[in-house]
Amino acid sequence: MSSVWLPCGDYHQNYAADQGWWQTRFIKGKMILLLLTVFVGIPLFAGEYWVSVGTMVGYTAMGALGVQLLIGYSGLLTLGHAAFIAVGAYTSTMLILQFPWPHALMDSGLAYPISIIVAGIAAGLWSVLFGLPSVKVKGFYLILTTMAAQFITVDFILTQYISQIGGRGQAFSLPPGTIRIGPWVIDNERSVYYLMAVLLTLMVIVLANLLRSKPGRAWVAIRDNDIAAEALGINIVWYKLLAFFVAGFMAGIAGAFWVCNTAALSPEHFQWFLSLWLVGVILIGGVGSIQGAIFGSIFMVVVMELLQMAAIPLADYWPSLLMDFAYIKDMAFGLAICAFLIYEPNGLAYRWWQAKNYFNLWPFSY
Amino acid sequence: MELFFMTLTTGIMVGGIYALVALGWVLIYKCSGVLNLAMGELTIIGAYVSYTFHSIGIPFVPAVLLTLVVGIILGVLTERIFLDKLIGEPILAVIMVTVGLSFFLKGLVGYIWKNDTRVFDPPVFSIKPITIGFLQISPVYLWSFILSIVLLVVFVCFFKYTRWGLSMQATADDETAALSLGVSARFVYAAAWAIAFMSAGVGGALLGNINGINVSVGYLGLLVLPAVVLGGLNSVPGAIVGGILIGLLQNFSGTYLDRFFPGGVKEIVPFAFMAVFLLFKPYGLWGWERIERV
16 A cells, blocks of 8 residues: 555655555546456456356455465465365355245345355354464464365365265255345356456455554564564464454355355365465465455466467367366466466566556656 | 274384385475475375386386486476575475475376376285284285385484485584585485485385375375474474374274264374364474574
């Protein structure tokens, strides 16, 4: 926020103005243009395929925002975020399928929105449970406890127990028409996209607001030096657990959203791979910025789609390419993470910031 | 009672393999401070490489030796290409490079070997159990245990008594001092990675003999993480004890807890135990406690 360039001679008179979102009219116009693109431009003018790519970008970004909060803002390394997404997805599905809803609620279509919120809370609490060791340990040890969360939740509880409910074996599927918010039935690409856009916008707003208020400053203080933060009177236990709760809540909402995208659910969607993928996304996007999570999601999803598109014409010359594409994708993703860490450790968000500065200062860059 | 002793011996023997892999992990951490999350993939590569050598007709022991050679090459290459440029970077960056590495290696393994389940054919060890007293042990476990103990002793001796091993120990102890005394840090890092690849490779080959080679061998390789945490990150004896403890824990929970929690409780218990253990002893059994100052 503080990187806003004001005209010469303009100064903020108080802290609130300094932290304001829309400090100049240009920024306001820019953000309105962005919202118009997201809510009107893409769904109206992009084809069905690119809308679904947009949905994937949004889903990745929703997950990555929670990881960004934990790793980028609170310094709590996590490699088990997929577990909390899974908890959200399963809570939502279970509620819709198994809970004895009163007919009035079911008919008015409130089941899904209620389940989204419950999913968020459930995932948040589950995340706090596995965040408890963060009180005593940090760094690598914390990575291991979050990995424990991943394996215990997804590979054990969800696969062995929850998936057996109803006797269907591995996957759950939701009958068409059950996912609706009020009269709005979410059943095609565009409606899924709209739900994604609304949820993502809300999450970005909430996270950005949290980060510029007291909890956000406490998180950054803990990230930079937790002992100094404690000495300054910040209750680090409370704020670490709060970070886990908020990140888990966002993961839960992302999971509940995932249900409406696929209308089917299986533990395979939430393997350890997804946790690593989300961390990779924020590393590529840039650690410690909200834009970073979104840039990273766009980059990873779109680049992977482009790779896929490039693979189809190449398959004529290299027949096994399409079959092995999943492996090549893994290799490309791994190399991308390594290359970004080695050559571009500040991520895409830093380049974006540089570009903005260049144009802000143009033509006199001194 | 017999069941108890059977579980005990199997636990110790599988634990020996984990200890071997854990040793490679600890060596990397001690020498270069890199927390390696790609250990599962290293293990699976070892399993597939030894399988490939074995399937073209090389007997098992020379196949394992060739795996060691491949391990050295891969270890040095990995260190030179990926890790060398990150010396002195923040810990998160280094950990995450190993995550990227694990993705890359996983894709590579999938591309070359297609992730099918492979079994050593003809079987390396006979299926007929060996009877010692009242215990019946399957030869796979016994020979794996013996081989991993031999290698453990070799690695520890290398670390303690040879010139290269001593220079690695010196770097682990104090990097700056070692550098000023003329130890080549790049050599030490490369050697640590080579040893890690070698130990994971042998561990993978042995684990692949027990249940066949597939993705789950990679998961077994990940079990070294609870093992090293249990022992303390920077303790070689800790890695060995931790590996054996994890093997015991896994087998005992498979025998006794499976009744109450059917399903894969065996695979989960090491991680669950570790998460609880960290609450009480955050630095493991023999890890260095870091006193932090502002």
